[in-house]
Amino acid sequence: MNREERIRSLLDRIRSASLDAHGFVTELELQDFRKNLLVQRGVGMSLLMASECVVQLEAFSPDFVAEHPEIPWAMIRGMRNRMAHGYFDIDLNYVFQTAKHEVPDLVRIVETLLHIHPQGE
Known part of the structure; x- marks a missing residue:
């Protein structure tokens, strides 16, 4: 590759992974999310997977990351670190707000980057 x-x-x-996280909470309100351990874990794992890819991208191509400050790389990496190392101290309100309200913006930016140079060009 x-x-x-x-x-x-x-x-x-x-x-x-971001779309998965957002999809899990699209129809939920915070109180419903807080009551559903399966959805919490699904959202958490999806955000963790997305943010791990951010860490890999930062390591693989720091120049690409530097060229795209429109993505909050450091914030995503920070969230990954908190989730990966603070299992029982995760702020569910923050996770829900991120998945429901911030992830769609990230997806739009990533989709734009994916369409700048379509596969094969």
């Missing part, structure tokens, strides 16, 4: 393919693959994984 060449450099561009690897970047596209990581962006696509970020997009996919």
Whole structure:
């Protein structure tokens, strides 16, 4: 896999996991989310997967990351670190707000980046 393919693959994984996280909460309100452990874990794992891809992208292509400050790389990495190391101290309100209200913006940005250079060009 060449450099561009690897970047596209990581962006696509970020997009996919983010869409999963958002999809789990689209029809929920915070109180419903707080009562549903399965949805909490699904959202948490999806956000963790997306943010792990961010960490991999930062390591693989720091120049790409630097060229795209419209993505809050450091915030995403920080959330990943909190979720990966603070299992029982995760702020469910923050996770819900992120999945429901912030993830759609991230997905739009990632989709734009994916369409700048379509596969094969």
